[in-house]
Each structure stands twice: as C-alpha cells, then as structure tokens.
Amino acid sequence: MSDQLSDSAERLLASQVTRDVLRAAEGGTWPAALWAAVEEAGFTAALLPEESGGFGASAAEAFAIVGAAAAHAAPIPLAETMLAGRLLADAGLSVPDGVLTLAPVRRREQLTLTLDGGAWRLAGTATRVPWGRQAAAIAALAEGPEGPMIACASAGTFTVSNGRNVAGEPRDAVTFEGVVEAATTQVTIEYVRAAGAALRTAQIAGALSRILAVTTAYVQTRVQFGRPIGKFQAIQQNMAVLAGQAAAAGAAADMAADSLANGLTAFAAGAAKARAGEAASLVAALSHQAHGAIGFTQEYELHHLTRRLWAWRDEFGNEAEWNEVVGRAALRAGGDGLWPAITAAA
Amino acid sequence: MLQQALDFTAPPPPSAGTENLRAEVRDFLASELAERTSQQRAASWSGRDRAFSRKMGERGWIGMTWPKRYGGHERSALERYVVLEEMLAAGAPVGFHWVADRQSGPNLLRYGTEEQRESILPRIVAGECSFCIGMSEPDSGSDLAAVRTRAQRVQGGWLVNGTKVWTSGAHEADYMILFCRTDTKSDADRHAGASQFLVDLDKARGHGMTVRPIIDMRGDHHFNEVAIEDLFLPDDAVLGREGEGWKQVTGELAFERSGPDRFLSAFTLLAEAVQALAPDASERAAIALGRLTSHIMVLRRLSRSVAGMLQAGDDPALQAALVKDLGNVLEQETAEVIRLLVDVEPEDDATEDLPAVLAHLVMAAPSFSLRGGTREILRGMIARGLGLR
Numbered sequence: 001m002s003d004q005l006s007d008s009a010e011r012l013l014a015s016q017v018t019r020d021v022l023r024a025a026e027g028g029t030w031p032a033a034l035w036a037a038v039e040e041a042g043f044t045a046a047l048l049p050e051e052s053g054g055f056g057a058s059a060a061e062a063f064a065i066v067g068a069a070a071a072h073a074a075p076i077p078l079a080e081t082m083l084a085g086r087l088l089a090d091a092g093l094s095v096p097d098g099v100l101t102l103a104p105v106r107r108r109e110q111l112t113l114t115l116d117g118g119a120w121r122l123a124g125t126a127t128r129v130p131w132g133r134q135a136a137a138i139a140a141l142a143e144g145p146e147g148p149m150i151a152c153a154s155a156g157t158f159t160v161s162n163g164r165n166v167a168g169e170p171r172d173a174v175t176f177e178g179v180v181e182a183a184t185t186q187v188t189i190e191y192v193r194a195a196g197a198a199l200r201t202a203q204i205a206g207a208l209s210r211i212l213a214v215t216t217a218y219v220q221t222r223v224q225f226g227r228p229i230g231k232f233q234a235i236q237q238n239m240a241v242l243a244g245q246a247a248a249a250g251a252a253a254d255m256a257a258d259s260l261a262n263g264l265t266a267f268a269a270g271a272a273k274a275r276a277g278e279a280a281s282l283v284a285a286l287s288h289q290a291h292g293a294i295g296f297t298q299e300y301e302l303h304h305l306t307r308r309l310w311a312w313r314d315e316f317g318n319e320a321e322w323n324e325v326v327g328r329a330a331l332r333a334g335g336d337g338l339w340p341a342i343t344a345a346a
Numbered sequence: 347m348l349q350q351a352l353d354f355t356a357p358p359p360p361s362a363g364t365e366n367l368r369a370e371v372r373d374f375l376a377s378e379l380a381e382r383t384s385q386q387r388a389a390s391w392s393g394r395d396r397a398f399s400r401k402m403g404e405r406g407w408i409g410m411t412w413p414k415r416y417g418g419h420e421r422s423a424l425e426r427y428v429v430l431e432e433m434l435a436a437g438a439p440v441g442f443h444w445v446a447d448r449q450s451g452p453n454l455l456r457y458g459t460e461e462q463r464e465s466i467l468p469r470i471v472a473g474e475c476s477f478c479i480g481m482s483e484p485d486s487g488s489d490l491a492a493v494r495t496r497a498q499r500v501q502g503g504w505l506v507n508g509t510k511v512w513t514s515g516a517h518e519a520d521y522m523i524l525f526c527r528t529d530t531k532s533d534a535d536r537h538a539g540a541s542q543f544l545v546d547l548d549k550a551r552g553h554g555m556t557v558r559p560i561i562d563m564r565g566d567h568h569f570n571e572v573a574i575e576d577l578f579l580p581d582d583a584v585l586g587r588e589g590e591g592w593k594q595v596t597g598e599l600a601f602e603r604s605g606p607d608r609f610l611s612a613f614t615l616l617a618e619a620v621q622a623l624a625p626d627a628s629e630r631a632a633i634a635l636g637r638l639t640s641h642i643m644v645l646r647r648l649s650r651s652v653a654g655m656l657q658a659g660d661d662p663a664l665q666a667a668l669v670k671d672l673g674n675v676l677e678q679e680t681a682e683v684i685r686l687l688v689d690v691e692p693e694d695d696a697t698e699d700l701p702a703v704l705a706h707l708v709m710a711a712p713s714f715s716l717r718g719g720t721r722e723i724l725r726g727m728i729a730r731g732l733g734l735r
C-alpha cells in the first residue's frame with residue numbers, strides 16, 4: 001500500500017509540478033490545477049480518520065506523500081491542509097473541503113474565543129501563517145472561557161496581510177474577527193508546533209533525497225579538467241557526506257511519523273526536526289558547492305529546494321529550540337534513565 | 347533511482363518479543379554490572395571479561411541468530427540487535443566474544459566446512475572462544491589488497507610468512523581469521539589470489555607465530571604485532587575457497603561494520619554528562635546534550651534498519667558503511683561537545699566519574715574513525731554506491 005501510494009503521488013507531482021508552475025508560484029500565482037489534482041487524488045485527506053473523510057492511510061504513508069511533494073518543491077499547502085484537517089477532526093469538528101491551514105504557528109501568539117449570543121467569536125492575530133491568503137478555512141487554536149479550544153475559521157472571518165518565506169511560499173499575518181465553529185481540546189500550542197515540526201521533517205527529508213539525486217547527476221555530467229567532477233575525490237567525499245545527511249533526515253522523518261502515529265511526543269518529534277534541520281543546512285551548503293555558479297541561478301532548479309530548506313529548518317522550531325527540549329528531557333531522565341528514554345521514543 | 351543502492355527500509359517496529367527480551371537483558375545487566383565503575387564501562391566493547399562472556403553464553407545471547415545445530419538460538423537479527431545495544435549502552439565488557447559473534451562466526455557459517463563449524467561455533471556460542479582479525483599489515487592498511495603475508499603450498503598444508511599488525515586481542519584469542527596471499531599478485535586483478543585461513547592460535551603461538559604487544563597511546567595493551575615465520579597450517583585450515591579471499595573478506599568487513607558498536611562507543615560519556623549536569627543545566631548545555639541525543643536517536647533508527655535488512659536477507663553493506671561513518675562522527679563529537687559544558691579537566695586517575703570517562707573518550711576518539719575502515723575509505727564506498735566511482 002505504502003509504495004503504491006507514494007508511487008502514485010510521485011507520478012502525479014512529477015507531471016504537475018513543472019518549471020512554469022514553480023515560476024508562476026514564485027510570482028504569486030496560485031497553482032490551481034496542481035492543487036485540484038492533489039485534492040482529487042485524495043492526498044489532502046491522508047491524515048484524517050476514516051469517519052472524517054480519510055482513507056485509512058498510516059502516518060508513514062501520509063509522510064511519504066508529503067515528502068514526495070517536497071521533493072518536487074510543490075508550492076502548495078499539502079502538509080498544512082493534512083495537519084489542520086487532523087486537528088479539526090480530532091476536536092470533533094467537521095473538516096471543510098479546500099485549502100486548510102493552521103494558526104498560530106509561532107510561540108507566544110494567542111487567539112481568544114468568546115461566546116457572543118450563543119455563537120463563538122474568534123479574535124486575535126497570528127503571524128507567519130502558511131498560505132493564510134489561500135485558506136478556505138483555518139484551524140485555530142484559541143483560549144476559550146474555560147480553557148483551550150480549536151476553532152474552524154472559514155474564509156470571511158479573517159483578513160490577511162501577505163508575507164512570504166525565503167522560498168517565496170506565503171507566510172501571512174492573519175487577523176481573526178468573526179463567528180466560527182469551535183470545540184474544546186486537549187491540544188496545546190506545543191502540540192501544534194511538534195506536529196508541524198514532524199511534517200516539516202518529512203518535507204526536509206523529501207527535499208534532501210531529491211537534492212542528492214540532482215547533485216549526483218550533476219557531478220556525473222559536469223566536466224572540468226577533462227573529466228566529470230564526480231571523479232575527483234574531494235567531490236566524492238562531499239557527496240558521501242551529503243548522502244549520509246540525507247539518510248539521517250529520512251530516518252528522522254520515519255521517527256516523526258511513528259511518533260505522530262503513537263500520540264506524538266515533543267522528545268521524538270523535536271529530535272527528528274532538530275536532526276533534519278541540521279542535515280538541511282549541511283546538504284544545502286554541499287549541494288551548492290558541488291554545483292558551482294549554475295546552482296546560484298534562478299534558471300536552475302536547485303534553489304527551489306535549498307531555499308525551502310532554509311525556511312523549513314526554522315519553521316515550527318529550529319534546531320536550538322528542539323534540541324533544548326530534547327536535552328531537558330534527557331537531563332530529567334538522568335544518566336540511568338537516558339537510554340530507556342531513547343529506546344522508548346525512537 | 348540513483349541512490350537506490352543506499353536506500354534504507356524502515357526498521358520493523360518493536361514487538362512484545364523484543365521488548366520482553368530487552369527487559370530481561372536490563373535485569374541481567376543491573377545485577378551483573380552493579381560493581382562496574384563508569385570508567386570501566388567507558389571501555390565499551392574493548393572491555394574483555396571471559397567470565398562475563400560465559401554468562402552471556404548461558405543466557406543464549408551469543409550466536410543468537412545461528413542455526414541450532416551449531417549451538418545457535420535461531421533468533422531474529424532484531425532480537426540480536428536488542429541484546430547488542432543494551433550491552434553497549436550499559437558499558438558491558440563484551441570484548442572477549444565480540445569479534446567472534448559479530449564477524450568470525452558468521453564468516454564460518456557462510457564459508458566454513460561442516461567440521462570447522464561443528465568444532466568452533468558451539469564454543470563461541472558458549473562464550474568460551476575468542477577470535478581476532480588478521481587483516482592489516484605494515485604496508486597494507488586501507489589498501490587491504492596489498493597484503494604481503496603469503497601462504498605457500500607444502501606437503502599436507504601451507505607454510506605462512508609475513509607480518510600482521512594492529513591485531514586486537516591476538517595475545518588472548520583462540521583463533522585468528524588470517525587474510526593473506528596464496529598466489530602471486532597479478533597486475534590484472536589485484537583482488538585475485540588471496541585466501542582466508544582459520545588459525546588455531548594455541549597451536550600457532552610459539553610455533554611460527556610471535557605475538558608482540560603494541561601499547562596504545564593511552565598505555566593500554568589491546569593490539570599487537572603478529573610476526574609469522576614458517577607457520578605450518580594444515581589443509582583443513584583453509585576457510586572457504588582458496589583464491590576467494592577477497593570476496594570473503596569483503597563480506598566479513600560488512601559484518602564488522604553493521605552493528606550499534608559503530609555509534610555507541612561514547613554513550614557512557616553522554617550518560618555521565620547528563621547525570622552530572624542535572625536537570626537545571628544551562629540552556630547551552632541542554633541544547634548541546636539534546637543535539638547529541640537527537641543524533642543518537644536517529645542513528646539508532648538507521649542502525650536498526652540495517653538489522654532489519656539483514657533479517658530480510660538483503661545485503662546492506664553500503665548502508666552499514668554510511669551508518670558507521672555518521673556514527674563515528676558522533677562518537678568523536680561527543681567528547682568534544684561535552685568537554686566544553688563541564689567544569690572538569692580530563693583526568694585518567696580521577697576518582698570522580700566524569701573526568702575519568704572524559705579522559706578515556708578524548709584519547710579513544712581518534713581510533714573510532716580508523717578501526718573497521720577509515721572515514722575516507724567508507725566515504726569512498728558510499729561514493730561508489732552513488733555511481734561516482
């Protein structure tokens with residue numbers, strides 16, 4: 001099943017995410033046909049329970065799809081739509097069709113819900129919301145009168161001020177002011193950020209596997225000093241490092257998927273994101289070095305991947321933030337408890 | 347498609363079987379290692395203790411995957427993995443049987459004659475038999491195909507001459523698997539004309555084989571120089587096929603590199619640091635220790651996936667090389683990262699644990715990316731896997 005699903009995702013994305021689609025998205029054009037194809041294939045529902053429209057895919061399968069989309073630098077909020085839908089479904093809310101995203105994504109931002117004549121009214125501003133401008137609805141974590149709640153804020157209940165990340169992906173400031181569906185939740189902002197970190201880990205892993213393939217092919221064809229540069233030992237050693245980092249990110253993504261499937265811990269998801277973020281930095285640098293100047297151009301495809309890595313490694317918590325969470329857990333476990341904590345989580 | 351040679355299959359999830367076994371091993375270690383100091387634990391799989399190996403043998407934790415007819419236990423590669431990682435994480439003195447369990451036994455299973463297997467494997471399984479690795483020579487390190495030690499056919503067997511070096515444990519081991527030339531070197535194929543021999547060291551030492559200690563820079567005696575002069579080996583000492591030594595030794599190296607011993611050598615130091623720095627450690631310390639922990643968690647998944655691939659009958663030699671390289675980098679970084687977090691100097695003779703363990707790791711670290719294949723050689727293999735060579 002897993003292979004079938006990721007193969008069909010791979011085929012669809014390879015045909016849909018063209019150079020033109022990427023260029024247009026950079027210019028602010030929404031890739032409507034690509035999104036329609038991804039929705040039509042059902043991929044956006046991969047993290048949903050079956051009673052909310054899911055098709056029984058495992059977290060690992062959902063992560064494989066997210067990884068495949070990232071490998072093609074697909075400029076669409078697939079991970080966000082999956083996760084927002086899951087948050088809504090877990091809270092017992094219905095999951096709307098179309099593009100979904102979530103808010104807040106940053107620490108120390110708070111939205112509030114108040115009862116207004118029997119209806120829930122959501123207020124507040126969240127920044128750096130992925131694809132806020134495009135969202136049919138936003139899963140919003142907010143403080144209600146009796147504690148944390150999840151709201152489903154449909155388009156029309158919020159206004160958007162456009163922003164973007166270094167890859168040109170929309171990261172918008174969203175101000176909520178309207179009547180929404182809402183339900184109480186156990187979910188905290190820490191959970192949302194850990195889940196976001198888990199999905200970004202899958203995206204980083206997908207992008208790294210693609211960069212490995214692209215860079216390997218490049219060093220086999222680029223000729224200098226009368227031979228392919230891949231024949232030089234210095235290049236070979238760097239490529240081996242690149243492959244090692246890509247493999248580590250892949251394992252980190254598997255670990256994150258396992259954690260999500262088993263209730264999600266900040267320890268495992270955080271370790272995964274921190275490790276993948278470190279791999280992202282190394283691989284971006286090594287792949288650019290191996291490409292020379294061509295990799296520094298807008299024309300060549302590498303930057304679609306590396307600029308995403310530079311954004312994704314910081315979103316939902318960078319390496320320092322997550323390593324501290326992991327380190328605190330390790331310190332609490334103590335010398336004798338550290339190994340059991342590791343085997344329980346990874 | 348390009349990197350398929352380097353693909354990792356996700357490791358099978360833990361089962362009731364593996365987790366019960368884990369609990370059993372932890373109980374055993376809690377009582378067996380109660381008296382063992384942190385500094386002793388820091389020696390990791392270099393620590394040798396015949397009595398401990400025998401006890402592991404009694405528990406059925408050596409030769410776990412081997413056929414029952416040779417004393418093995420026919421358990422899965424993943425169960426074996428659980429025992430290995432628990433031993434290493436606890437700093438158990440597994441060095442006496444480690445090489446035999448990891449590579450020599452599997453090599454015998456693959457290439458040994460029925461008689462060789464029947465006479466030796468049950469003793470390994472019992473924790474009664476130790477092996478050493480006779481590969482490196484003064485002029486043949488990374489370039490293993492350059493070995494000069496040579497076995498010449500004589501009446502009833504072979505006469506061997508040459509010198510092996512860096513041979514860990516040759517002074518105590520019962521057997522060596524010796525890699526040497528049996529034919530003159532051919533320029534056309536450097537890998538042709540080599541063979542492996544099973545050398546009974548009790549018979550060899552003092553009868554054509556002289557084992558001299560080489561003291562390492564820490565002052566310890568682990569490895570040796572092994573001078574071989576007109577050593578007679580009977581015909582039945584040939585392991586596998588004459589002339590097939592290169593293929594066999596490459597397979598043996600894949601076993602040598604495949605396990606958790608290639609990323610857990612510094613785990614005792616991490617555990618000590620976590621203990622010493624305590625939950626109210628600085629933010630800087632938490633981040634740095636968290637980073638090492640994150641790396642170990644990911645390496646463990648990669649390493650378990652190698653075990654899973656072995657279990658599935660795949661040949662994960664490249665994946666193992668990649669995990670060893672990543673693991674060695676982490677092992678070496680562990681000492682470098684931790685020394686900047688703690689207010690102690692490395693001190694071998696310290697009575698406190700942390701400075702003593704730190705001293706051990708600082709000085710052991712250079713060997714991690716040499717033994718079992720150097721970093722550069724492993725990366726060269728990975729590059730070949732990518733199709734660059």
Ligand SMILES: Cc1cc2nc3c(=O)[nH]c(=O)nc-3n(C[C@H](O)[C@H](O)[C@H](O)COP(=O)(O)OP(=O)(O)OC[C@H]3O[C@@H](n4cnc5c(N)ncnc54)[C@H](O)[C@@H]3O)c2cc1C
Pocket residue numbers: 478479480481482483486487488489511512513514515569713716717718719720721722723
């Ligand atoms: C603690 C320890 C225990 C050991 N135990 C054993 C044992 O039990 N049995 C045994 O047989 N051996 C053993 N060895 C030896 C080990 O296998 C060798 O050290 C290793 O293969 C490297 O060989 P060398 O030391 O001769 O270094 P060399 O091969 O001379 O290498 C020196 C440097 O040159 C680099 N280099 C060499 N060739 C290339 C190349 N083609 N491209 C790029 N760089 C290159 C190496 O990576 C290294 O950095 C042990 C070593 C250590 C440190």
